Amino acid sequence: xxxxxxxxxxxxxxxxxxxVLRYQVPGFNELTLQQKQYIYxxxxxxxxxxxxxxxxxxxxxLAIRTVLETMYxxxxxxxxxxxxxxxEIYLKRIWFSNGIHHHYSTDKILxxxxxxxxxxxxxxxxxxxxxSIENDLRENVFDGATHPFRQLVSIxxxxxxAPKRVNQTEGQDVIITSANNYYLQPAFKCLKSxxxxxxxxxxxxxQQEVKDFYNAQRNPNDQTPVSYGLNSRLxxxxxxxxxxxxxxxxGMYSKEISEIISWLEKAKTVAENDKQKEIISLLIDFxxxxxxxxxxxxxIAWVKDTxxxxxxxxxxxxxYGDPLxxxxxxxxxVNFKNIEASNRTEIISKNAQWFEDNSPVDTRFKKDxxxxxxxKVITMAMLGGDCYPHTPIGINLPNSNWIxxxxxxxxxxxxxxxxxxxxxxxxxGFAEEFMFSQVEIDRKRKYGKLGDDLHTxxxxxxxxGSGKLLPGVSQEALGVYGxxxxxxxxxxFALYYLADPKLVELGLLPDQEAYKSEYYGYMMNxxxxxxxxxxxxxxxxxxxMRNRAMIAQWVLNNTTASTIEITIKDGKHFVKVNDYKNxxxxxxxxxxxxxxxxxxxxxxxxxxxxxxxxxxxxxNLHAEMLERYKKLNLAPYKGFINPVYTPIVNExxxxxxxxxxxxxxxxxxxLRYGQTQQSTTQNQN
Ligand code: ZN
Numbered sequence: 001x002x003x004x005x006x007x008x009x010x011x012x013x014x015x016x017x018x019x020v021l022r023y024q025v026p027g028f029n030e031l032t033l034q035q036k037q038y039i040y041x042x043x044x045x046x047x048x049x050x051x052x053x054x055x056x057x058x059x060x061x062l063a064i065r066t067v068l069e070t071m072y073x074x075x076x077x078x079x080x081x082x083x084x085x086x087x088e089i090y091l092k093r094i095w096f097s098n099g100i101h102h103h104y105s106t107d108k109i110l111x112x113x114x115x116x117x118x119x120x121x122x123x124x125x126x127x128x129x130x131x132s133i134e135n136d137l138r139e140n141v142f143d144g145a146t147h148p149f150r151q152l153v154s155i156x157x158x159x160x161x162a163p164k165r166v167n168q169t170e171g172q173d174v175i176i177t178s179a180n181n182y183y184l185q186p187a188f189k190c191l192k193s194x195x196x197x198x199x200x201x202x203x204x205x206x207q208q209e210v211k212d213f214y215n216a217q218r219n220p221n222d223q224t225p226v227s228y229g230l231n232s233r234l235x236x237x238x239x240x241x242x243x244x245x246x247x248x249x250x251g252m253y254s255k256e257i258s259e260i261i262s263w264l265e266k267a268k269t270v271a272e273n274d275k276q277k278e279i280i281s282l283l284i285d286f287x288x289x290x291x292x293x294x295x296x297x298x299x300i301a302w303v304k305d306t307x308x309x310x311x312x313x314x315x316x317x318x319x320y321g322d323p324l325x326x327x328x329x330x331x332x333x334v335n336f337k338n339i340e341a342s343n344r345t346e347i348i349s350k351n352a353q354w355f356e357d358n359s360p361v362d363t364r365f366k367k368d369x370x371x372x373x374x375x376k377v378i379t380m381a382m383l384g385g386d387c388y389p390h391t392p393i394g395i396n397l398p399n400s401n402w403i404x405x406x407x408x409x410x411x412x413x414x415x416x417x418x419x420x421x422x423x424x425x426x427x428x429g430f431a432e433e434f435m436f437s438q439v440e441i442d443r444k445r446k447y448g449k450l451g452d453d454l455h456t457x458x459x460x461x462x463x464x465g466s467g468k469l470l471p472g473v474s475q476e477a478l479g480v481y482g483x484x485x486x487x488x489x490x491x492x493f494a495l496y497y498l499a500d501p502k503l504v505e506l507g508l509l510p511d512q513e514a515y516k517s518e519y520y521g522y523m524m525n526x527x528x529x530x531x532x533x534x535x536x537x538x539x540x541x542x543x544x545m546r547n548r549a550m551i552a553q554w555v556l557n558n559t560t561a562s563t564i565e566i567t568i569k570d571g572k573h574f575v576k577v578n579d580y581k582n583x584x585x586x587x588x589x590x591x592x593x594x595x596x597x598x599x600x601x602x603x604x605x606x607x608x609x610x611x612x613x614x615x616x617x618x619x620n621l622h623a624e625m626l627e628r629y630k631k632l633n634l635a636p637y638k639g640f641i642n643p644v645y646t647p648i649v650n651e652x653x654x655x656x657x658x659x660x661x662x663x664x665x666x667x668x669x670x671l672r673y674g675q676t677q678q679s680t681t682q683n684q685n
Pocket of ligand 1: 464487490
């Protein structure tokens with residue numbers, strides 16, 4: 001834990017539906033110089049591929065970003081003017097989404113300033129700036145067009161051009177209708193580039209053609225297939241033939257990839273051990289050759305390295321940006337093990353049998369021998385590509401199925417990112433609005449994060465693995481209610497043990513007061529506040545949410561107000577817990593029943609519990625929650641900027657330290673990252 005935790009400013013920026021936060025990197029200053037250098041070089045490699053992602057998301061993203069950044073910097077008009085403010089928001093949204101499509105919905109983001117404003121702003125730029133933009137666009141993007149800037153403007157403003165980055169609408173050709181740059185249509189191919197595809201003599205590259213192309217490569221008998229098509233753009237030529245343009249040295253994205261490699265080479269010289277050196281060498285080989293077999297070798301070496309303190313991901317990894325899930329977007333993260341937090345999951349795992357033996361469930365349903373899973377907890381040091389600024393809170397890689405089955409996978413939770421979310425939310429006004437009194441708010445401040453973490457650990461490391469089915473009972477016996485019952489089982493296992501003195505004895509909780517924070521938060525969420533994520537009038541559908549509603553409603557309906565009640569204060573509804581000890585007794589009782597249902601495969605009982613308590617929402621309460629939440633004006637999407645790492649060099653030019661700084665703003669960071677490669681050049685190659 002950093003000493004200055006309480007003064008740290010997590011809030012960076014707020015615009016549109018976005019809040020930008022920053023995260024701390026506790027423990028960085030305690031690393032050795034060599035470890036810091038290793039992280040520094042890897043973090044430079046994590047920045048070097050950023051433009052690849054912009055280009056993958058849409059073919060004109062880089063041109064739009066660079067031109068708008070240049071205009072933003074050189075604009076001499078009134079910066080308080082409404083049009084300019086909207087222009088700034090648009091640019092901030094492009095940075096956040098790594099392109100002109102929303103990072104989550106993938107819908108095109110339309111500017112809320114006028115086309116006129118943009119044309120005027122452009123016209124009033126210094127001549128040299130204007131000419132350089134036009135020349136760059138003419139030479140590298142729009143093939144000698146007379147008014148290239150106007151062409152760029154129409155791409156931004158016309159809602160019919162590239163309306164969706166990833167279209168998955170049933171019944172439509174998802175390749176033809178998606179705007180991502182993973183597939184190249186013949187119309188674009190013959191003319192190097194153009195704002196709209198010109199009429200081509202050939203039919204467009206279709207979903208079926210893509211499927212046929214990759215199915216022809218797959219051998220059904222191959223037990224260790226490579227991830228076909230993962231690192232290339234599939235292009236249709238004028239004559240109708242297909243070819244892959246591979247992302248590698250001397251291929252597509254060659255410039256960015258050589259930059260990544262040069263930083264990886266430096267990182268290799270300060271790696272912690274030979275294993276890491278081997279991993280980096282394999283990755284460099286893969287980037288150089290584009291050979292997917294080498295990528296598998298790299299993935300296997302990477303997944304086997306669980307002992308190193310520092311770890312990283314850098315490459316073409318996730319395939320969500322391709323509607324067919326074939327092509328991978330570029331991403332990178334750099335992290336190191338959080339030893340303290342990882343100890344927590346190890347302690348839980350080591351005591352797995354004690355927890356199983358002492359649970360309130362019927363002995364017939366308990367496992368004789370239970371094995372806990374110990375999850376690794378990491379501290380994030382750098383986010384890049386598709387992990388930036390929108391950030392995952394957990395990672396489970398590699399994605400190749402046969403590698404996962406044969407060699408396992410690495411699953412981690414990211415402690416400093418979840419910590420930043422937690423700290424940032426403390427000033428959101430959420431607790432003040434929805435918690436009954438200052439007692440609950442203070443308790444959450446003091447124990448909230450720890451309670452949440454332990455709940456997750458107990459749920460994941462023990463809950464899902466506990467208990468057994470009676471002989472002859474099928475895994476699928478509970479049908480559509482299976483997932484909700486299973487989540488409830490894991491949650492109740494965690495809730496029941498959170499209040500156990502054993503946790504204090506094991507050093508996992510500081511005192512017997514801590515669990516109350518998690519109990520209150522769980523009941524408040526299950527009974528009231530989780531409904532803010534559901535549209536008024538709709539039922540609860542998602543199984544984790546059904547599980548939470550079911551547990552909370554069951555408890556409320558099976559006890560009296562002397563334990564828990566929903567009460568009215570100042571005309572608003574609140575959850576009020578009056579007896580925490582009895583709450584635990586009720587969790588234990590429900591755990592016993594849920595385990596029985598699971599072990600016996602009692603479908604009717606599962607159905608009754610879920611339908612009675614987990615599906616319906618009281619309409620008046622729901623409307624009130626939505627209303628109160630709306631007033632807080634919280635952003636639905638959050639993301640993070642990175643700290644700034646700077647090498648400190650002595651007179652001999654040697655690095656003697658790497659400093660870490662958290663004062664950079666959102667705009668400053670984005671402009672700085674953008675300037676590292678300030679050309680509108682498309683990655684055609
Ligand atoms: Zn679960």
